[in-house]
Amino acid sequence: KPITWKTAGKGHSTSRETGQFESDVETQSGKDCSPNSQIRIRNIVFLKTHKTGSSTFQNILFRLGEKRGLTFAFPVYTYQFAYPEKFAKGFVEDLPREATEFNILCSHMRLDVLAVQEVMPGSTFYLTILRDPVSTFESVFTYYRTTVPAFELVLNISGNPLTTFLAAPHHYYDSRYITNGLAKNPMTFDLGLNSTRERVDETWQKDLEKLEKDFHLVMIAEYFDESLILVKELLNLDFEDLVYVRLNTRPQGSRVTIDRDKSQQIRTWNQLDVDLYEHFNRTFWKKIQCYGHTRMKKELDVLESLTRQTRKSCLDGGPVGPEKTSDNLRPWQPDTTKILGYNLRRNLSSLEYEKCLRLVLPELRFHTYLYQRQYGRDMKTLPLD
Numbered sequence: 001k002p003i004t005w006k007t008a009g010k011g012h013s014t015s016r017e018t019g020q021f022e023s024d025v026e027t028q029s030g031k032d033c034s035p036n037s038q039i040r041i042r043n044i045v046f047l048k049t050h051k052t053g054s055s056t057f058q059n060i061l062f063r064l065g066e067k068r069g070l071t072f073a074f075p076v077y078t079y080q081f082a083y084p085e086k087f088a089k090g091f092v093e094d095l096p097r098e099a100t101e102f103n104i105l106c107s108h109m110r111l112d113v114l115a116v117q118e119v120m121p122g123s124t125f126y127l128t129i130l131r132d133p134v135s136t137f138e139s140v141f142t143y144y145r146t147t148v149p150a151f152e153l154v155l156n157i158s159g160n161p162l163t164t165f166l167a168a169p170h171h172y173y174d175s176r177y178i179t180n181g182l183a184k185n186p187m188t189f190d191l192g193l194n195s196t197r198e199r200v201d202e203t204w205q206k207d208l209e210k211l212e213k214d215f216h217l218v219m220i221a222e223y224f225d226e227s228l229i230l231v232k233e234l235l236n237l238d239f240e241d242l243v244y245v246r247l248n249t250r251p252q253g254s255r256v257t258i259d260r261d262k263s264q265q266i267r268t269w270n271q272l273d274v275d276l277y278e279h280f281n282r283t284f285w286k287k288i289q290c291y292g293h294t295r296m297k298k299e300l301d302v303l304e305s306l307t308r309q310t311r312k313s314c315l316d317g318g319p320v321g322p323e324k325t326s327d328n329l330r331p332w333q334p335d336t337t338k339i340l341g342y343n344l345r346r347n348l349s350s351l352e353y354e355k356c357l358r359l360v361l362p363e364l365r366f367h368t369y370l371y372q373r374q375y376g377r378d379m380k381t382l383p384l385d
């Protein structure tokens with residue numbers, strides 16, 4: 001089924017006679033069931049939260065954007081919009097000469113919706129992804145142990161660093177430093193909210209209501225495939241657009257075992273993230289309910305089967321450590337854990353190779369490639385000051 005990308009302009013009407021909806025994105029916002037099978041959406045903002053499976057979804061958007069010739073809003077420097085600063089229009093590279101608007105923005109940022117709206121057209125779909133806060137925090141802690149100041153402080157203390165941190169997090173966490181953003185309620189921080197609060201309060205309820213209005217879909221990492229089916233419906237995509245391999249995974253051995261006590265400590269320390277996740281998990285299942293469980297099951301079967309076939313025809317086995325991947329397929333490696341990558345089967349035809357390569361291409365390489373392609377030059381180097 002070919003996709004026709006059209007901009008869903010503001011003010012499109014609902015055709016009551018035919019029962020078909022051509023509503024613009026605004027009119028769907030906040031609804032549990034969005035009858036949108038007739039619209040073609042061109043513009044997408046994906047808030048790439050940290051350690052939530054977001055690189056896997058970003059890879060889907062990278063492939064989609066390249067295939068449809070869409071224009072990416074890239075950061076002026078590096079691969080992130082001056083993270084952990086709040087997003088600002090000035091962090092975005094200029095439009096390429098021949099383009100009239102940006103279509104996809106999906107690099108790491110700390111959200112400021114109004115600032116993003118200054119960059120992206122009105123007819124834009126806003127998506128993000130949340131993951132169970134205990135798994136997210138453990139992953140964030142392991143990955144950023146030497147870069148987030150609050151985590152760095154426990155490095156030289158003997159014993160398990162996560163145990164040490166969780167025993168007295170206030171001792172290490174100084175909320176005045178924005179670079180500590182990921183050390184407490186990392187998902188709330190990425191969403192641009194005040195993540196330093198100790199507990200949910202009235203302002204928090206308002207924040208949640210606002211997020212519900214701002215985002216058309218909040219994906220849930222634990223139900224990644226179900227999330228993709230909802231994305232497929234929302235953006236009118238094909239199954240083949242959604243085929244993926246899990247990116248940025250760690251070897252089993254690098255995971256810290258989280259027992260019941262530790263899990264409780266993480267939940268207490270990240271209470272806003274817990275509430276955020278529970279809230280959007282509930283709205284997610286309402287959307288699934290609207291979508292229909294039987295229909296969802298059928299779609300999942302098709303996606304799983306296509307994904308299995310694609311992985312089989314592209315990959316030379318499962319994910320492997322950095323020592324076993326070729327240079328161009330090796331994901332960026334922090335100094336605290338290995339990040340797994342993939343090798344491709346040998347003897348792929350050149351057509352297959354191009355398709356399979358994009359499926360496993362690590363974030364930074366794909367970003368560099370797309371930037372080069374869009375601007376006809378290399379990325380700018382960050383000025384030293």
Ligand SMILES: Nc1ncnc2c1ncn2[C@@H]1O[C@H](COP(=O)(O)OS(=O)(=O)O)[C@@H](OP(=O)(O)O)[C@H]1O
Nearest residue numbers: 050051052053054055056139224246247248249250
């Ligand atoms: N499809 C899917 N579903 C669920 N979880 C997934 C998926 N793909 C990746 N992952 C897990 O997400 C973690 C990496 O997240 P990110 O890609 O967001 O990391 S990053 O912030 O961009 O570095 C990383 O978690 P940990 O392995 O616990 O570190 C991945 O294993």
